[in-house]
Amino acid sequence: SAEAKYTIGVSNTVQGNGWREEMICAIKAQALASGEVTKLNIAHRNTDAAGQLEDIRNLISAKVNAIVVNPADPAGIMSALEEATKAGIVVVAVDQAVTEPSAYIISNNQEQYAYLGAKWLFQQLGGKGDVVYMRGAAGASADSDRDKGFKKALAEFPDVKVVHEVFTGWQQDQGKQQILDFIATGSPFNGIWTSGIDNVIVDALVESQTPLVPVVGADNAGFVGQLNSVEGLVGAAVTNPGSIGGAGVTLALQILNGKKPAEQTVLVEPQLWENATEEGKAKLKSVADPSLSPEWPVSISIPEWTTYTKDQIIACKGPGE
């Protein structure tokens, strides 16, 4: 299956965020690396579920063979996905699940993402202490999924208390101001869980000369670098690979080539990299990548699912570019 024959449509509804940019680059790189894609139609802008319906329908009009979609909302784009399937288009949702039964899903497990990090943090605190809970954007479905995971872990540690819960809106400046404000109140806290706005939190702790507490974040290059270099910082990065987009392309091509997966849903389980143990430190050192843009997750590929090289994803070029 070496000759290029498919066009793939992509729909994404958040622009200007490192994670999503990596996802798009992974899609492009994987499409190029696979050699089976002639053209990518990418709809990539800031919009809501209704806007994504529009984009998906435009992709149907463009008669693509498959659509890789990062859903703005699991249920909100059902009707367009159904229309796509009816038109014989393979639909693969990445990053988050969708409710449309005919769609295939390859997703980071958001609930597990939060659960893993929170559990590590609570254990680190010895099952007891005050935690600052810095969430994502209020009303976003990924945030509410993560909240479920966080609450699940919290239920397992009855002596851990959330002293401060706040929405960063996944904005670094907001996150930084919020933690500085909180530090200024003088309230004691023993750990911080963040929904991916992580390196500015560490910065804030360092700048305000507050004793460092364990911090959980995502595998963003900047934060991973801090875990390796900041003196006295204990923390963990939970992987949330943006390269899931590339995996979505692989899955779509497999289906187009007649290799359907056993299950409609394929979950990519997050990993946790911490620097509390020697073993963990070694792992963190090996994954760190200071040359990468600090907002990009360092897990730029997913074994078994992506075949592009680092140069290819960094070049961020799709077929025909």
Added chain:
Amino acid sequence: MTRLVRRQGWVAGLLVLFVVLFVITRLIQPGYGSGDFGSLVRAVLPYAFAVAAQTIVVIAGGIDLSVGAMMALTSVTAASMMDGASEEYALFVVPFVLTMGLVLGAVNGMLIVVTRVPDIVVTLATLFVLQGAALLVLGAPGGAVAEWLRATIVGTVSIPGLPGISAWIPKALVLLVVCLCIIWIPLKRSKLGLSIYAIGSSELAAFRSGVPVARTRIIAYALSGLFAAMGGLALTMSTGIGAPIPGPYLLASVAAVVLGGVALGGGKGGLLGPIVAVFVLRLVRTDLTLLAIDPNVTAIIEGAIMVAVVMFGAFITMRSRPS
């Protein structure tokens, strides 16, 4: 004649632009047909209502920054009320939500009148308030919609004997035209409509002409709220859920209002222009997707088109101005 050209020339130009774009679309994608047009109209629907909401306050000399948030609030309210409820219950939900939009819009207007704070600040404040309320109604996207409501914007009308034409009349278009005309046409013909134009054109002159300025302003905002509620319902109808984070409707509505020939100072323009402008903007989006243009470049193109069209408009008015 020249007066007609002067008044309707911009709208006519936009219509021509739309037709040209449509032809281009068929050239890019020869199979682009009635079904795809239906998709376009469904995409237009929430924007069109947002734009109608914005148009009416802009004509009245104001601006409504809370349009998107109002749509979000009405959408989550509708979706959460219909969640798990019977199909018939929606018959109650729709008027309830529309009334809610009307009342909240009126509150916007009253706040402006009573506090005498400029519209832009009041509606910026209510933007936060409505957004907050939406988050309290639904913390995350969810809810449901009655099947019959969803069906009102799917498919096309059937005109017996004219299958060829009726395929080109999506139900969503009918809904849009009916909803807009049912309010706009009587309004345009009424003294109230004149009063709205009057306060937008010159508040002092309107007051001195005996126009009840405060009441008219409140009504303009109430109608804006009503249109925004329609937009919120349209969102719920097309997505089947309610989402508490507002979509990109605020800036889009302002852009379409200006593209549609409504002066941001107030008192000038109609509803048709902005509605056509919305169709144009959506079709541009479609073409960019069909052309598989680099997604980052599309932002540049969209921005450039917006600026270029308005510049062009400014340029021809400059040329046609008697020297």
Added chain:
Amino acid sequence: MTTNPLLDATGVVKTYGAVVALRNASLSVLPGEVHALMGANGAGKSTLVKILTGAIRADAGHILIRGEARDVRSPADARRAGLLPVYQEPSLIPDLDVASNLRLTDTPVEPFRAWVRELGIPDLDIRETARDIPLAVLRVLDLARALAVEPDVLLLDEMTAALPANLAEKVLEVVRSQGDSGRSVIFISHRFVEISALCDRATVLRDGETVGVVAIEPGVEERIVEMMLGARIEKTRVAARQASQAASPGDSRPRLGVANLRVGTKLNDVSFDLANGEVAGIVALEGQGQDELLAALAGSIRPSGGTIEVDGKPVKFAHPADAIRAGIAYVPGDRTEALTMQRSVRENVALPFSSALRNWGPINMAQERSRVVSAIERLQIDTRAQREVQRLSGGNQQKVTIARWIAAEAQTILCFDPTRGIDVGTKQEIYKLLRELADQGKSVLFYTSELEEVQRVCDRVIVIFGGRVVDVFPVELADEPALMRAAYGLPCGAKEDVGILADIHSSPVAKP
């Protein structure tokens, strides 16, 4: 007094912060009476009209309408009570056409049309947008709109100020007939000719206080002036121009040379010279192209043909800045076109100082202050509400538009009806000022809608009709009938001198 007053206001007070607009004003109007409301600029006339018609609320005072106390809270209320104002500024909605404006105020269209014709505008298109209609016509439409609903009391605030002679006459005729048919009119004007020809009684305001009510009879003007101006009374009057005083154009090169100037369809072929030290008056009926002429000379619009020379050098103005650099300043007729209403008097006067790119830097505040203050003093601007020009009275705003160019020391000033809405005392000041400027070697081109002003200030008269110069003659030949005839395109002939306060019985109302 046998009849009861139709409208009776007593003890009206209105303050704006520290400014007292009305201290203790009263006004009583009988049925069928044309009642003049007089006072210097800023005396509170407009404020009183606004209060009577509900446009603003008084701080204190009693208002009785037909003997009953009525709470007039808005112009709509006043309208229901039979009080209809025509304010100093046009109140048609700019972006609506005339027909919609009528509908908005529930004005019947046919009577309106009839009144418009009566008032001397035969061919009005009511689909025309108000914004596109010239100011003078707008004022007439405002009046016609008020007349069409047959009000009991008509309140006219400087109705005739912006009107050319022909339209003003019509207005006076109509107002007189209103009085004759038993309705009352409150008439505000700074023109004694009109007052004496029209009014039965006059209420005089000074500094927000009613200082007297007098019956209009021959010779009463001096008394009114005294009451109006109080301590401020001006004894110095500018004498009518004498032939001996006419500037001798010793300088061969004219300051401004205009040849075959054309602007669109409005102005065809205008040629004349303006010498240094000369005040030339332009006489024209409404809309004969005088607006375009001054605007073109000021660089505000571009001529479509002809040449303009300044000091013998041909110039082309692409922007008013070019004209200003050539020393030509323009005072437009509509003060709202010339003023930044939310800014202070000082900033308005000083505006031209910083317009050029090289003057964008730091301002020498002391120097600016002294120049501004001397200009303000020269024009006697009432500076009580100087923080925002919009709070000045209409006449004082008018003065600011002129003060700006006095301060900027412009060599040539183009004035479009500069005494519009200015009280008698100040008018004399302005005449004197214009003459002084001429004596300093500056030149003035001066369009006025009040023909008698021509004799007071001008050296020469340029008559424009249908976009052409039809006549140019020295001021000695310019008496009022001659000017009037010339303005209608008829050849000129000599007549005896007529002054403002000279002889009220030879008023222009009765003709032609």
Added chain:
Amino acid sequence: MSNAATVSQPVPFGRRLKRFMADRPLIPLIILLVMLVVILQILRPGIVNERWLANTVKFAIPLAILAGCQTMTMLTGGIDLSVGTVATMSAFIMATQVVNHDPAVAILIALVPAVLIGLVNGIGVGVFRVHPLIMTLGTSLIGTGCLQVYQRTVIASGAKIPPFLAWLGTGLTYGVPNALLLFVPIAVLIVFTLRRTGFGRLLYAVGDNEGAARLSGVRYWQVITALYVISSVLAGVTGLLYIGLIKAPSLSLAEPLVLPSVAAAVIGGTSIFGGRGGYTGTIIGALILTVLTTLLTILQMPEGARRILFGLIVLFVTAAYLRIIEDR
């Protein structure tokens, strides 16, 4: 000449107080600010300390500079919605260029797009008479697109924050934020420009009545072009300062500051219709918004309720302020 008639009878204390404040509009604004701080202190005793003050000032400064851009453009009846994009662009470009270049060179490179966008804005608004809202919205879309394209070329080069900017952005000297070293001169310059220079006068004049300004010899396009370039450059400088404060370059770094910058200018008493307002009020407006954000962060309540409260307080503050200064 002026028969200066002031009310002679004794004025009640309330009115005198009101008039006193109306003449000094900064005082009520400062009182509102202090009130918010007091409420904060009551809700969280001890929070108002030196460290908190420094943090508040640090975060208020970038907002205040951007609000300065809005103040100046609003005086002419305009608005500059591209400041967020411009600040983000210059921050991101500087952070990625500094990897290969000298910081000074990187900063110069970073300010080029700011100047360009300002120039385009100015020409669009000043020459082609495009409504500023549309013009700046359009250029900010274009700028964002360009930044995205640029971003793809520097994915592998990483980013760095020059220590000097980090010092300026986050550092304290004797407990006083170093950022004031940049802000105080900028603020003084803006205030001086608005009050005492010809350019400042023209901003007010053009915003109040463009026709009148024209008749006085003002060339609109010159004023507007200069204004938007200045506004953009200020936004670019803000971006550099802001990246020093946040230390994490992202593609949407300063976007969240755009609406608050408009709000700060309006709260500070600048009219969005042009012709009136000033910068000192805006600075307090920015402080009020920053304190308000803190207040709401500290309050433990659902996010929805927090936003509702934010909206209500902004409305209340503006309304109260207008009430106090209206009868000037």
